Amino acid sequence: MTAGADIVTLDHEGEIAIVTLDNPPVNATSAALRAGLVEAIGRVCADEAVRAIVLICAGRTFVAGADVNEFGKPRAEPSLQDVMAALEGATTPIVAAVHGTALGGGFELAMACHHRIATPKAAFGLPEVSLGVIPGAGGTQRLPRLAGVATALGVIVEGKRLVGAAALEAGVVDALAASEESLRADAIAFARDLLARNLPRERLLRRVRDETGKLAPDPAAFEAARAYAAKRLRGQVAPVRAIACVEAALDRPFEEGLALERETFRELETGPQSKALRHAFFAEREAAKIPGIGKDVPTRPIERVGIVGAGTMGTGIAMAFLDAGFPVTIVEAKDEALARGRGMIEKTYAGAADKGRISRREAEVRLGRLATSLSYDDLADADLVVEAAFETMEVKQAVFQALDRVAKPGALLATNTSYLDVDEIAAATARPQDVLGLHFFSPANIMKLLEVVRAEKTAPDAIATAMALAKRLRKIAVCVGVAHGFVGNRMLARRQAEATNLVLEGAMPWDVDRVLVAFGLPMGPFQMSDLAGLDLGWSRETSKGETLKERLCERDRRGQKTKAGFYDYDDARKGSPSAVTEEIVLAMSAEKGIARRAISDEEILERCLYPMIAEGARILEEGKAIRGSDIDVVWINGYGFPAWRGGPMFFADETGLAAIVDALDRHAATHGEAYGAPALLRRLAAEGGRLSDI
Known part of the structure; x- marks a missing residue:
């Protein structure tokens, strides 16, 4: 062999040829692998001494997908479709031997083989929709034939994986290895x-494309898939396009369905x-790379975790660590707070067990790792x-002074502050090198994002430890x-301030929310405020009634928890526009002398997103984010910015930075210099640069 000879090797066990793929780290179907595999199959099929072929992969996994770096670019021959044709059309039976994960093109490759065997933990999936495409090498056509329509839609549309016994039961594999x-x-x-059974040639060379027994119409499955996609x-x-291709597997001959898929x-x-x-996808992987902190920077061992505070955030953070297997001790000032916090954790785990998300035994195990205390001394280890x-x-500094006295040398001391200066907090200790921010997002046991805040004196190994710890926490x-x-x-x-300005000038909260939800966000700014609670940081004693939030709180409209905030809520917490809120808004506009006007959806979107993008550019100017794509990762995973728009920096680049600068200047002329574009944004717009490439 020549092409791909270094990653596709061939050896024999008597009459059985073993073709091994070895393309670390995940055996992606690169051009070299494709070429080597086609050549190997052709060579083996021409060898009359070979009666069967085993296709297997070296390393930790079977083929785990296509080479994502080739997406959007011309592909070298042979194509993945050529590989499938070579496998399916082979004149010698091929057995795919699967371990690890067979994802995307890897799963399609296995389905193009005549038979499949897998390890008990092997997982099969077609996650292409997460990259904005569909399976492109027969997945939408072969999987319904192999496993039925309902299973195929679950895998292709919902991203489900078939693991071990489930894959065997679905008919995806013919046997499980020990x-x-x-x-x-x-x-x-x-x-x-197989050879000993003297099977007819069509059974020995079983082609999935010819299977029709499971291609039964299933309207309910299609309805469920469409509902899942819509929600x-x-x-x-x-x-949506993937569903149409699965429908084609029922309605069209195999080649026509394959052509539609392609x-x-x-x-x-x-x-x-x-x-x-x-x-x-790539931004998320790039975010793990921090300049100056390479793989040679050691990490500190983290085995036991302490949490100060048993409120909503403290208990959520505690559950994040408990879920990952850490023993956790929560410290509070009062017994009632500890009892309330533990009760919240117990209720959450009981609910998860009731819904079948975890077993009752697992819930007990996790709770068994939890300890509570009224003394900082119990955080000494x-x-x-x-x-x-x-x-x-004041509260944060007092906590860190106490921790400085009891924590062992080398322990990491982290604050979950959302806004406060981590350098000031670190200054309350004699060990600022051990202090950093770990900003979890609520609910902390569910939300994926973790902002690791690097203070001026935070040690490199503390940052390396925090980044590694995040992986353990998933x-x-x-x-x-x-x-x-x-x-x-x-x-x-910045966005919240602008949303409020829009409401005072003529829009209503539900107008602003509607536009941003239509853009792709899971909820608008006022829906989000009602969910979080309008009384965060508010008290009746200090309220001056100067903001919409203050006036709503003064009327006991504090969000979903009181069934009234910007919206009115029913018992199911479904919100509807509120006449009371409208009255408050109109009164405040009048008091401020604002002549209300009709505001278009386009203006709402521009004024909510563009100042936020400008703020992102300032953050890059100041070096508070390492790269523009990091900002996109933050907003996609922490705030629900639609991933299919790439994040705010990528969205800005695709919209056109010059157009955004022009819009900001237009709004600045009417509404003031708060809309001014920062120098970095202006420079990139003039040069044709991109925020997401910084």
């Missing part, structure tokens, strides 16, 4: 058993949503302490600098 270690031997034995994948094109894949691959989703106390500098970490609100909340504050 273990990962025995896969090669079991696959060879499986191939020899969970709102605004995305690929899931045409659809090519159209989506070059479309804006796939481009944005690929940006988000913690490797990490996360402070989640009341959001004032969080997506982004390293940011110290600034009011860091990255996410700093930009959010």
